[in-house]
Amino acid sequence: MGRVKVNSVSRTFKKEDGLSTGALDNVSLEIQDGEFLCFIGPSGCGKTTLLRIMAGLDSPTSGNLTLDGVAIKGTDPKRGMVFQEYSLFPWRTVIDNIAFGPQMQGIQKKDARRMAEKYLELVGLEQFKNSYPYELSGGMRQRVAIARALANEPKVLLMDEPFGALDAQTRNSLQNELLEIWEKKHVTILFVTHSVDEAVFLADRVVVMTSRPGKIKKIVKVGLPRPRDRTGAEANALRNSMLKLLAEERKG
Amino acid sequence: MKKKLTKSVEQKGLELISILFALTLWQLAADLIVKNKLLLPSFTDALASFLEVIENGVIFTDIWVSLIHFGIGLALALVIGIPIGIIMGWFKTANRILDPLIEIIRPIPPLAWIPFAIVWFGLTHKSAGFVVFLGAVFPIIINTFTGFRSVPRVYVEAARVLGCMRDRDLIRYVALPSALPSIVAGIRISMGIGWMCLVAAEMFGVSKNGLGHKIWWHYYLHQMDAVLVYMLILGLLGLLIDRSFRNYTDKRLLKWRSGEVI
Structure with a gap:
């Protein structure tokens, strides 16, 4: 709901x-x-x-x-949010950015990563799993930002x-x-x-x-x-x- | 091996020529113009003196002792400076309480503390470490503080929306990594200042050994070639420390920054 x-x-x-x-x-x-x-x-x-x-x-x-x-x-x-400016944490890889939310809910890093993979797939960026945000284009960064927001369900x-x-x-x-x-x-x-x-x-x-x-x-x-x-x-x-x-x- | 050597000679040829040229100029100036070992020892004088201190092993003790002084001071500066910078950068009230105290103590040149260092710690490693600490701690505090103050708001807000709400977590997961480049820059500045304070402290007799102490000692004996050797060792060691630190941070801690123009 x-x-x-x-x-x-x-x-x-x-x-x-x-x-x-x-x-x-x-x-x-x-x-x-x-x-x-x-x-x-x-x-x-x-x-x-x-x-x-x-x-x-x-x-x-x-x-x-x-x-x-x-x-x-x-x-x-x-209540998840996607910002206008690029808000990915530049010091975290793509997968760790997405796993951030679940991790903050107290889920172990390993499990949080596994959950994050599902959302990475959802936005079609599996091959950029271990990239840092600076390696992504603007569109990809916003895709990851969406995945990151969704990872908290x-x-x-x-x-x-x-x-x-x-x-x-x-x-x-x-x-x-x-x-x-x-x-x-x-x-x-x-x-x-x-x-x-x-x-x-x-x-x-x-x-x-x-x-x-x-x-x-x-x-x-x-x-x-x-x-x-x-x-x-x-x-x-x-x-x-x-x-x-x-x-x-x-x-x- | 041979191939590698010729390749590096090819790549660094100009740099090598530059150094060789400077050394030749030095040698000629000392031998033909100054002709006074006290005023300007020649390159070969320095080299001979260098081989001597290596042979009798005295230089290694001095390097070791100096590194202990430096290590004590820097470690203390990190352990005290980073938390203070974090607290001041994150909590406004803490900043208002601590800032005036720090601003009063900071302008006192670290070397002015030498008398107290001796009174408090005697002629010990601790005493020299204390002076290094005083030189190193403020750049670390200030850069940590600045790094924390300039954490982009959007990172903090993104983290809060994602469920990272406690100060402790925001500091650990957002502010600290975001401020890391600034903290690392502060540590580099600190190491430079600490290195200078180390030499001065050792010279003024805060310790009975070390590179700085030896410079003064050889000066008393009018062995300027040895003074020069110790000067060069100090320079090279300083360079080595800075390079290895930079190498480490660039490869390990700041990998994510490779995309930025620094």
Whole structure:
């Protein structure tokens, strides 16, 4: 199970000069178990902040969140996260990066490695088992980061623009792979992106946010069957309506 | 074997010529221009003196004693400096408590401690080790501290999300490996400073033996060729220590960094 409930969450940041800026304003949201949800919005709209709050890396100024009815407080291996920047530990080999989570759960290094191999296979990088991160391309690093997050068997996978730094082809193939993994693993995915294309291709529902302080502007249901056609008529129509919503925010 | 030798001569030919040229220049300057063994012993003088100290074995005792002094000081600096640096780098409160104390003691030149070293430890190995320790400990503290302060936030956050939450585990599994390059650099600086302090401490009579002590002793006897030999030994030994340490850390501890431009 991976049902996430966000109840009127607000977050303000205090700056040094005593002024405070609102990052999130009264956001409420309910995410179903196994759902693929994308967040999209103008930059600085607080979508990353919302994701960090869900991860437990930040806490709301007011409001609360629950996962399967249990309050979210602090980080928890049940909520995995893939970061925008490369976050693999450069001093650990690929396999040891993936084994890190299980190892922290108290599993012996040898067994943790054996578990990690399963996830390495899932992202198709068996031959890089003993490589160090510097030997991998950007796309491979993010694949390993996904495998590392999944090795803890999380109920929710939080992804903060994980493919943002990749070139277009790599990005497309990673999107396909992610959908395959999502179907195989039955995990709830919350995915922040700035690309409308990506959101339309991946998500069950897309949460469009307003500019700062971030509120939910609209939740768009993407009812298209998978595998989706990136340039199909329905996809284009959805994309246009979302781009229009975002354009409104930029003007305002 | 022969092939290997010719190959290395081919590869290092220019370097070899450079050294030979410098030695010739030295010899000529000493024999033809200075003509005074006290002011400038020639290369052959130094070589003769070198063979002598090797033959009577005195040099090995001196090297051994100096390495003991150096080892005591450096080991102590590592055992004390690294934990202090870690605590200061990780816990803000500890930093506020320790930083003023360290900043007051640090600017005191290690050699200024020699009187106290003698009063506290006498003319012993410990005494010389103590002076080496004072020279070596601060670069280790500061580099460990800096390394811990510059651990990229994303590594700590990634570790926390993966279930590594206690300070102890975050330090052990994330901060320490991430800070290791900086700590290693600090140790190298420490070894350099420690080596200098060692010679000075031995010269000022903190010990009754050792390379630094012998330099002063031969100076009193006006045996400048022997002084020169000990100087060169100190230089070569320092180089050897630094190289082997660097070799070890690059191969074992910092293998994962090979992709970075250092």
